[in-house]
Amino acid sequence: MNVTVKTRITHNQLDSIRKTLRSADGRISYNSARRIATGYKVRVHVITGDLKASIHTVKEAPGKHSVVAGMPYASFEEYGTRYRPPHPALRPAVEAEKLRLKQELVELFHR
């Protein structure tokens, strides 16, 4: 016995999906990057405040945003060094955002 499954996606539907995704991806990545930057700022270990003040988001391409810490010692703060203990701030912010972003993408595809 054979079972045949046919799927048909019309051009109009694809266009609609493409338009929805195109308009949403920039917004989603921007909002996500902003939430990560905020979480990073909330958690970051503050001594002088320079690192906290240097945290910002950058639009690299449509739908692609980066969270940037402008101080060269940012990774030393995050992971620690031989004599300095670590103060994780960016990683926890990213981890916290993962679930929210996943949920947002699921909602987008259910529209």
Next chain:
Amino acid sequence: MTFVGAETLVTDQWIEDQLAPLVVGDVITGIYQENGPVDAAYPFAVYTSMSIRDVRVVGGIRVMVDTLYVVKAVAQTSMFVELRPQAAAIDAALNTLDTTPVLNGFVVTSFREEPYRQATFERGEDFRSLGGLYRIHAQAI
């Protein structure tokens, strides 16, 4: 009944248990949390929790914790390659299906999510760290 935060202690204990044979086998000189003591002999291992999140199921029931740890070998050297045996041994110990129970709980899964390396120059000396970021799921009992 478990107490709050018990899972993170389970994870800490599990990491120490997994790495203990490396100290016995003279691969590393010691295992330290957060940072090695100033007078520690090299190479040693350091582990730090980077992130801890609860994993819940329907009804908000907390079933385990999802943690991310950085575990690295540290040595006073200018060459990462000198830490290759220690990093490989750490990876073999932690990237494993061995979920041997520890006191008050057990680790469900542990795998390396990404490699880690860092070079620092402090107090006039070169240091290198080599290891990985490990995703560890643990449950307290």
